[in-house]
Amino acid sequence: MGSSPSVPGMDLLRCAPSVTLRVFLCAGCHVVCKSSQSHLQYLCRLERVACTDLGISKKNLNHFEVEYLCDYKKKGDQEFYLVKWKGYPESQNTWEPRRNLKCLKILKQFHLDLERELQRRKQRRGLKKLDHSLAHFMLQKAKQRQHLGRWEASLNTTREHKGRIFVRNDVDLEGPPKDFTYINNYKVGEGIVLTEVAVGCECRDCFEEPLEGCCAGASLHRFAYNDKGQVRLKAGQPVYECNTRCRCGPECLNRVVQKGIQYDMSIFKTDNGRGWGVRTMEKIRKNSFVMEYVGEIITSEEAERRGHIYDRQGATYLFDLDYVEDVYTVDAAHHGNISHFVNHSQCTPNLQVYNVFINNIDERLPRIAFFATRMIKAGEELTFDYKMQIDPVDAESTRMDSNFGLAGMTGSPKKRVQMECKCGVESCRKYLF
Template sequence: MILCVLLRRFYCQIPPTMIISLSETQVCRVACIATEGQLEVICREQGVKCDELGINKHNLCDYEVEYLCDYKKKVITDGKRQTIQELYLVKWKGYPESSNTWEPRRNLKCIDLLNQFWEDLNAEMQRQKKRAAPRRLDPATVSQLIQRAKLRQTLKQWETHLNGLGTHKGHIYVRNQVDLEGPPKNFTYINDYKVGDGIMLNEVSVGCECTDCLGNPVEGCCAGASQHKFAYNELGQVRIRPGLPIYECNKRCHCGIDCPNRVVQRGIQYSLCIFKTDNGRGWGVKTMERIRKNTFVMEYVGEIITTEEADCRGHIYDKEGATYLFDLDYVDDEYTVDAAHYGNISHFVNHSCDPNLQVYNVFIDNLDERLPRIAFFATRGIKAGEELTFDYKMKIDPVDAESTKMDSNFSLTGLPGSPKKRMRVECKCEVPTCRKYLF
């Protein structure tokens, strides 16, 4: 049996193929870097069982539709009677494309794949300004359908990978109905800050002794210890104005994870979708469910670097036409978060001059005011399917009073910290109050 699990991502400094013995007389050559799909094809071609890939004697010869490649109508004559038969070219899961076969519609039980095929085909016909699909598809259309089917598989694998890394309740979906762009290259998904060279995060040494942090806080709980007010109400909604810091309970506190003063640290609670926009703004993020006003949505995480390093990287990013540099200048402009190559779902959130997300500085296990965590809260109720946005150029007037009404409108202008930009970038948010330029 091939030890396929060792070959899924096997990097080594040896020739480009590896010889694996299947028996005393049979040899199989496998690339040192091979995907599970490629290994599955090899196993089925060679008739080899592999527990790691779920290939056993019971399903070695099974056929499962992976995706549909092509479509045609065939006229069948039976005496004087003529009928039209619909045929689909099927790519079988775990088999090479040379094993594709034409199958009549009645043989296919994959309703979801059939619906997806016709959704893709109708979209392609619309793009080509054709009213309906012809009896036989041209090679260019077939190629487009195959590429889209393969892209959907790639995005699904990435989606599974992202959710496997998550430690939060919310599920992340990935969709691209616009073009054939796949997951971003040279990007690593992380859930917490990646600390750059020479930067230290000092862990908190004390915590609160409250038994009820909201109802009966001892000496004002963690916020009171830092001369600030409790940030949340009983529903976990933020009740202080933008510009004021949030101090949550930390690992030294006596309270548990269900404490009402542990909101940001519980992570994303809503199902969100990374999707490709259709107006040239690249990837974006939308919510798959309703989000209540003033509730936590996500953090902005990335690599923490010095301002000097950020300036150097900024010039490089300028040439590429984009940057993800976010100043941590709550008290001093010493550090910056760079989410270009390390980040979470916030990496894909677009700008709007009228955003539905507001930024807050949050302190939990690290109380260094130069290194706050950046959290996004909803400025209003957000409907399911609505895109999430924040203002890349955020300004706010100083505030010294806590909001007393949970239904009062928060400022949509944000915090002093903002993603660094040096280029005059045209804004595409298309809201009535658009400033026309991001920076």
């Protein structure tokens, strides 16, 4: 909020699908025009018109919303900020004294960003004026926060799971990935068909009174979860959850992975060259489900072709679905969920992979679920080993190799690109393989 900047002319009216304005021409006759609410508010203030429906009253007629702060200077004891006003072009930016601004959150963030940049540049604090380079950085930082904020809103609109997604970059000016689409379930590639399950269990209570072993007994294994939803099978054993044809309801204890991500998580920019990472915003108990690895299902032949491209990019997004045979691969490079941003830790991973079957009975196409290997504290980064090994506990578990194809490394290991491990622990083995 602040004093009124000079305002552009009426020719800036644009149509947008958010607020409907009915213009009455005569009795019984009207035309529907669409414009954004913020722009309609701007027009009201421009024409000095109060409008109850738009929240414009005589008291706030001269109030304007600060979109972000671009620059800073100090004259004597008075601080001034260059303000970008919401709903106005940059040409209408104005210098405003601190007393005119009521945007405490934006002010706090501006000075936090400024202090971080001054520290990075090893410049003294308490500047009376920002030089051109520093002012340009602050402007770009403000615009970046806008872009990341819009991306965060888009991710939360798209997600179908309970856990919220936050986005932070306090390291550099990189914005949202340009070629990535958030999806909630597998995107099936050309020529691949998911076989839907034809039958379900008849249990009323799958945990207390399972009938004929229930879905959990499909491979003669015991119930996969305890009453808190924590997996109790050893890594390598398949998990069979109840499906859409089962008689039990959505609160059945044998429905865990299908309920989706339950924890709030943050996509953040790492400060040691590992790109984006993911940290949990809540404590996660040991053996609890964390997330699925979701992406586009492609053939191993197509994965090999794409892998050569990813080699040159130093990317690692191909996950082999080799539970029974090496036929399909999940590629999360351009279509995926939050697991796309989870980093590798060959040395101290806190996530373990399980093969899960729910509505698809094709054992060549399991769902890849991550469970916590230990208690994970709030604020801790989530990691898994791209080449985790499963101890053969029985004949069934040896069918699962759990290879995350490094840059197209499908099937048995092949000599491709040796990538540096940057997990940061003292016992780090320095390289992925």
